Amino acid sequence: MLIVVCIKEVPDAAYINIDPATGTLIREGVPSIINPFDNHALEESLRLKEKHGFRVAAISMGPTSAGETLRNALAMGVDEVVLLSDPVFSGSDTLATTKVLAEAIKRLAEKEEVAIVICGKQTIDGATAQVGPGIATRLKYSQLTLVDQIQNVDDQAGKVRVRRMLEGRYEIVEATLPALITVVPQINTPREPTVRMQMMAEDAEVTLWDNEVMKLPKESIGVKGSPTRVRKIFSQIMPESEILGDGIYDPEGAAHLLIDTLTEEDILSL
Amino acid sequence: MGVRQSWKKGEPIMAEEDYKGVWVFVEQTDGEPATVSWELLSVGADLARKLDVELCTMVIGDNVEHLCQESFVYGASKVYLIDAPVFHDYRTEPYYRAVRYLIDKYKPEVVLLGSTSLGRDLTGPVATELNTGLTEGCTELDIDENRLLLQTRPAYSGNIMATIVNERARPQISTVRPRAMEVPEKDTSRTGEIVRESMDISEEDIGVKVLEVIDSSKGEAGAIDITAADIIVCAGRGIQSSENFQMIQELADELGGAVACSRAAVEDGLTPVESWVGQSGTTVRPRIYIACGVSGAIQHTAGMRDSDVIIAINYDKQAPIFEVATFGIEGDVLQVVPAITRYVRELRARK
Ligand SMILES: Cc1cc2nc3c(=O)[nH]c(=O)nc-3n(C[C@H](O)[C@H](O)[C@H](O)COP(=O)(O)OP(=O)(O)OC[C@H]3O[C@@H](n4cnc5c(N)ncnc54)[C@H](O)[C@@H]3O)c2cc1C
Numbered sequence: 001m002l003i004v005v006c007i008k009e010v011p012d013a014a015y016i017n018i019d020p021a022t023g024t025l026i027r028e029g030v031p032s033i034i035n036p037f038d039n040h041a042l043e044e045s046l047r048l049k050e051k052h053g054f055r056v057a058a059i060s061m062g063p064t065s066a067g068e069t070l071r072n073a074l075a076m077g078v079d080e081v082v083l084l085s086d087p088v089f090s091g092s093d094t095l096a097t098t099k100v101l102a103e104a105i106k107r108l109a110e111k112e113e114v115a116i117v118i119c120g121k122q123t124i125d126g127a128t129a130q131v132g133p134g135i136a137t138r139l140k141y142s143q144l145t146l147v148d149q150i151q152n153v154d155d156q157a158g159k160v161r162v163r164r165m166l167e168g169r170y171e172i173v174e175a176t177l178p179a180l181i182t183v184v185p186q187i188n189t190p191r192e193p194t195v196r197m198q199m200m201a202e203d204a205e206v207t208l209w210d211n212e213v214m215k216l217p218k219e220s221i222g223v224k225g226s227p228t229r230v231r232k233i234f235s236q237i238m239p240e241s242e243i244l245g246d247g248i249y250d251p252e253g254a255a256h257l258l259i260d261t262l263t264e265e266d267i268l269s270l
Numbered sequence: 271m272g273v274r275q276s277w278k279k280g281e282p283i284m285a286e287e288d289y290k291g292v293w294v295f296v297e298q299t300d301g302e303p304a305t306v307s308w309e310l311l312s313v314g315a316d317l318a319r320k321l322d323v324e325l326c327t328m329v330i331g332d333n334v335e336h337l338c339q340e341s342f343v344y345g346a347s348k349v350y351l352i353d354a355p356v357f358h359d360y361r362t363e364p365y366y367r368a369v370r371y372l373i374d375k376y377k378p379e380v381v382l383l384g385s386t387s388l389g390r391d392l393t394g395p396v397a398t399e400l401n402t403g404l405t406e407g408c409t410e411l412d413i414d415e416n417r418l419l420l421q422t423r424p425a426y427s428g429n430i431m432a433t434i435v436n437e438r439a440r441p442q443i444s445t446v447r448p449r450a451m452e453v454p455e456k457d458t459s460r461t462g463e464i465v466r467e468s469m470d471i472s473e474e475d476i477g478v479k480v481l482e483v484i485d486s487s488k489g490e491a492g493a494i495d496i497t498a499a500d501i502i503v504c505a506g507r508g509i510q511s512s513e514n515f516q517m518i519q520e521l522a523d524e525l526g527g528a529v530a531c532s533r534a535a536v537e538d539g540l541t542p543v544e545s546w547v548g549q550s551g552t553t554v555r556p557r558i559y560i561a562c563g564v565s566g567a568i569q570h571t572a573g574m575r576d577s578d579v580i581i582a583i584n585y586d587k588q589a590p591i592f593e594v595a596t597f598g599i600e601g602d603v604l605q606v607v608p609a610i611t612r613y614v615r616e617l618r619a620r621k
């Protein structure tokens with residue numbers, strides 16, 4: 001049985017800056033990292049491997065530089081990695097992205113039965129949380145989002161039981177396999193790769209599937225396969241903040257000033 | 271109109287004039303509606319007016335007919351209702367099949383859902399099945415001169431805003447963040463038309479079962495829902511010890527608000543709460559957000575910068591939290607927070 005984990009390389013939010021003249025993103029010099037949520041997805045796939053003896057394949061769609069993120073996944077203990085990269089894939093929105101990722105999972109499933117696909121809850125750049133559900137729909141897998149515990153996997157009975165973390169409540173849910181699971185960061189603490197694994201991974205092979213291999217119709221992928229377009233990008237201007245009183249030497253006074261200001265401006269009524 | 275020209279030969283043609291109406295999905299749990307559904311009716315009414323079309327809701331569930339009248343009261347003129355036991359617990363599959371069935375049959379041009387756990391679980395499958403685009407987590411919606419839906423949402427951790435359009439496929443689907451829009455005025459005199467539909471789905475067809483629900487609003491241990499809170503008092507690492515969390519709780523109680531945390535505060539075990547505000551946690555948009563001893567890392571502000579009024583209390587005046595704050599107090603949280611609580615109590619006692 002195979003576990004497939006979907007990981008994406010994203011710009012590190014901590015280094016993102018806006019060009020004040022144009023209001024656009026400055027991309028130069030912004031380091032790429034694995035989408036932090038996907039690190040938890042990766043960790044969970046490795047725990048399933050250790051517990052149930054499943055094999056783990058990691059896939060990523062992105063530019064060829066994303067191969068580095070996949071090599072890191074190998075260093076952490078993934079068995080196989082596939083990079084989905086082709087100029088015709090670029091500019092894909094969620095609809096087109098899930099087309100490529102679902103097709104890749106189908107190809108993997110031809111060789112070995114897939115039990116579970118794991119995604120992060122969302123990415124930090126797109127933050128749509130829709131890629132996982134889109135893949136589940138295309139593959140007709142059970143969909144289990146926002147999972148904070150995988151409680152049991154019974155591949156004989158073809159069932160998985162998880163806990164989902166929702167607004168104000170948890171839900172214990174059982175589903176038939178194969179299933180697609182998206183995970184929240186509370187699910188685990190990701191491990192660091194060992195130096196030995198890192199060295200081994202450096203020379204490891206990253207399989208590349210471009211569209212020669214995938215053979216997806218060009219109208220269904222990339223810009224052509226994406227119904228949504230970004231029309232405008234602009235930065236959000238935050239109003240100047242107002243410092244109230246002298247909180248260091250007169251905390252009481254500052255506290256009074258705050259509450260008086262809030263009530264006078266009708267922000268708070270007591 | 272520009273929409274059809276963008277279609278290339280060989281692509282399925284969707285005649286946009288066949289698609290009419292603005293629809294809102296009414297989210298409910300055990301018959302209890304999510305407030306965001308009514309918030310969607312306020313922006314929905316604005317869009318419907320600009321497009322000169324009807325504003326409708328979809329009500330799907332088990333014993334949920336009362337939500338039809340509520341939809342009318344909040345501004346809808348028509349409700350598509352699917353009411354059957356199989357929809358008792360929310361599960362992705364029966365719900366997306368029901369939504370898809372209604373959209374296929376009645377062809378709305380705009381469909382709005384809340385950007386909640388449930389809304390985000392449901393939207394992807396619906397859009398995928400209908401082969402249309404979706405925009406997640408919008409905070410503003412408008413209509414342009416070509417009747418296109420302008421969907422504006424924060425991107426890159428709230429650093430920028432992006433306006434997204436779907437020129438080629440229908441319906442145009444958006445999810446909208448809770449509390450981004452006001453709940454419309456209630457008008458109890460309003461009524462409308464109920465269109466009853468049924469779906470051929472049996473329990474045996476569904477591979478997912480909800481075995482148990484652990485609900486913190488019923489006093490059971492669980493994650494607290496802070497997305498609905500009007501006032502949030504957030505504890506950062508600056509509160510320094512778990513004993514000091516008590517003063518955060520007291521201020522929140524005094525103001526009738528909820529407590530929240532930064533990720534660092536959760537990781538350091540300073541709070542009894544398991545979830546945090548921010549990019550990897552919950553996105554909130556309260557009327558008042560009080561950040562106590564929070565530095566304001568971009569991963570934190572991504573989840574709260576849209577709050578109406580932000581108050582920062584921090585003794586380091588260089589802390590980036592002051593860049594997103596409306597009001598700031600430079601000072602020691604351990605002194606300032608109890609001082610605020612005391613003063614609020616004092617003012618209340620005077621009344
Ligand atoms: C991938 C990733 C995702 C993340 N996601 C999130 C997220 O979703 N949410 C989140 O919150 N964080 C997130 N983080 C962590 C984030 O980067 C910060 O580390 C975190 O927000 C810091 O929390 P803090 O402000 O409470 O603590 P600190 O950064 O340690 O700040 C504490 C502040 O308290 C002040 N202070 C200390 N003592 C006092 C006192 N007595 N009185 C007044 N002020 C005092 C200090 O001046 C300081 O500014 C993420 C990080 C990564 C790498």
Ligand SMILES: Nc1ncnc2c1ncn2[C@@H]1O[C@H](COP(=O)(O)O)[C@@H](O)[C@H]1O
Nearest residue numbers: 006007061119120122123128129130131
């Ligand atoms: N290009 C990609 N390659 C691999 N996995 C992806 C890609 N985009 C999204 N995912 C997966 O889908 C999840 C949700 O992404 P999103 O819908 O963009 O917020 C991520 O956490 C990843 O697990």
